[in-house]
Amino acid sequence: MPECLIGIRNLAHSYGATKALTDVNLDVGAGEVLALVGRNGAGKTTLMQLIVSLLDVQTGQLVRHADRIGYCPQDMRIWPDLTVREQLAFMASMQEVDASDALAVGAALGLTAQLDMLAGKLSGGQQRRLSVALALLHKPPLLVLDEPEVGLDPAARVELRSVLRQLADDGVGILLASHSLDEVERVADRVAVLEAGQVVATGTPCELAGDGRLEDRFLS
Amino acid sequence: MKTLAIARKSLRQQSRDRLGLALTVLMAPLFVLLYWVLLEDGQQTGTVCLEAGSEVAAAVAEFAPRLTVTACPNPDAVLVVRAPGLVDAGTSSTPISLTVAGDASKPGFALATQAIHQAIDAYVQRSRGITPTTVLLVEAVGESAERTPFDLYVPNLLVFAMIMLVFSSAMVTAREVERGTLERLRLTRMRPSEWLAGTALAQTLLGAGSVALTFAVAMVLGFDARSAMLPVAAGITLLTGVACIGIGTIVASVARTVAQAFAIASFFMFLLLLFSGVVFPIPELAVLETLPTVHGARALHEVLVLDAGPADVLEDLGALAGLSAAFFLFGGWRFSRLHRRFVHSARS
Numbered sequence: 031m032p033e034c035l036i037g038i039r040n041l042a043h044s045y046g047a048t049k050a051l052t053d054v055n056l057d058v059g060a061g062e063v064l065a066l067v068g069r070n071g072a073g074k075t076t077l078m079q080l081i082v083s084l085l086d087v088q089t090g091q092l093v094r095h096a097d098r099i100g101y102c103p104q105d106m107r108i109w110p111d112l113t114v115r116e117q118l119a120f121m122a123s124m125q126e127v128d129a130s131d132a133l134a135v136g137a138a139l140g141l142t143a144q145l146d147m148l149a150g151k152l153s154g155g156q157q158r159r160l161s162v163a164l165a166l167l168h169k170p171p172l173l174v175l176d177e178p179e180v181g182l183d184p185a186a187r188v189e190l191r192s193v194l195r196q197l198a199d200d201g202v203g204i205l206l207a208s209h210s211l212d213e214v215e216r217v218a219d220r221v222a223v224l225e226a227g228q229v230v231a232t233g234t235p236c237e238l239a240g241d242g243r244l245e246d247r248f249l250s
Numbered sequence: 251m252k253t254l255a256i257a258r259k260s261l262r263q264q265s266r267d268r269l270g271l272a273l274t275v276l277m278a279p280l281f282v283l284l285y286w287v288l289l290e291d292g293q294q295t296g297t298v299c300l301e302a303g304s305e306v307a308a309a310v311a312e313f314a315p316r317l318t319v320t321a322c323p324n325p326d327a328v329l330v331v332r333a334p335g336l337v338d339a340g341t342s343s344t345p346i347s348l349t350v351a352g353d354a355s356k357p358g359f360a361l362a363t364q365a366i367h368q369a370i371d372a373y374v375q376r377s378r379g380i381t382p383t384t385v386l387l388v389e390a391v392g393e394s395a396e397r398t399p400f401d402l403y404v405p406n407l408l409v410f411a412m413i414m415l416v417f418s419s420a421m422v423t424a425r426e427v428e429r430g431t432l433e434r435l436r437l438t439r440m441r442p443s444e445w446l447a448g449t450a451l452a453q454t455l456l457g458a459g460s461v462a463l464t465f466a467v468a469m470v471l472g473f474d475a476r477s478a479m480l481p482v483a484a485g486i487t488l489l490t491g492v493a494c495i496g497i498g499t500i501v502a503s504v505a506r507t508v509a510q511a512f513a514i515a516s517f518f519m520f521l522l523l524l525f526s527g528v529v530f531p532i533p534e535l536a537v538l539e540t541l542p543t544v545h546g547a548r549a550l551h552e553v554l555v556l557d558a559g560p561a562d563v564l565e566d567l568g569a570l571a572g573l574s575a576a577f578f579l580f581g582g583w584r585f586s587r588l589h590r591r592f593v594h595s596a597r598s
Contacts, residue, residue, distance in 0.1 A: 082437060083437075084433065084436075084437070101434075101437055103430065103433070103434075105430055107429065107430040107431050107433065107434045108431070109429070109431060121434075121438070124435060124438040124440060125438050164434065168438075
């Protein structure tokens, strides 16, 4: 059993009268990729925002064993008018890490050739890699990604999957929300299916694909 | 049909941005209302002394009743009116010669001059049945006598440069909110005070650069600044800039989009421009003393044009420092609330 980075017990969250999450129980371990799948509005983003502390826990327990968490929201949230180098250096200052370490993260994500390009001029895949790099500067043991393949072309998707797999192999725990069956099958070690704010199934992609539940989630 | 569809869509979108729509539609009428409230109710006052015939006194009494007429000399008078009389008006083609003497750099001088000019024209028109031709001569006295009209406007333009900071400082934060990058920064455990201090520093440097450039251009074009007072002028400008950055921060904390920030910042910019005496003279009104730019413009004028020292502008400096601190702290408090709000706002 890998080291537990996040332990979630009986977590519930509401926006006024609307229940977004109900009785969620989930763990994310070091070096594993856990994919959250479910329809739009199932509660994936809410769960992620609770994990990264962008929302306060209302009910239940959320124990963060990871002292640092990297977060990549669905939209890139980069600065289009700064170069890649400038963004890495700026976020390094904000995260209180060395600028040289930040550049190394950029290089590890294949951004060396783009260091002096404005982020607004990068391709979608490069922008996504920059967004991931910015989330990784402080070397978080857990990385949370909200639909990271949205807007990427097939080549960029393959690149990103390879980056995520490498991070997981290096011991980083990854929680990603996805609408891509292909992404889940190729990258995830485990899958949690969210439906109307509840985790209705968990297992490996093979287990869930075997009984048809995984495909059902994507087709429904 | 496409045009109509686009127009409908555009109007629908505008109607949903109620704040933006309200500001677009209501800004000009609101300023009309503000001008009326501030200026209509007998506020165009001032003391003038007359060295003129009885008809001039009668004209002022009848058509500019809000001016207080006294005998000369009077140190409280904003100007002295010299007119030989109006006896020739209407009986010959000789124009009326009207001379006003005073400190032409004071807003009250311009306002009183205009009132007297209009009063004499109205008096002659009523009593003689003709529209007179009036030749107005202005005799600038005191420090203002040495000054060109250009000199009088330069301090206002320095304040104008500071007022622009309302816009730029509002945009800086509004852009980050709209892009979501402020949320990314929040995850770094950045404190609101760090963001505020960082952006305020950048805006202050921007303002300092703008003021230095404005001042340099003015000097090259002949502005005669009292060099000994330049550090005082720099301090006044800095305080005015801080107040404007504070107002910009308040705007950013209210706006939810860049477009809203643009509209709200425009409102405050026009408010400061139109009611600080920067664009045209405004009488001294208690309510306008709450605008930091009023004190900034007045103090800069005293220091750069009239050769005043720090002691002469102590009252304005104190008010400016207090208002700058108040606006900046209020902006900071509003931003801290925004910081919490966007963190807790649901975006599922």
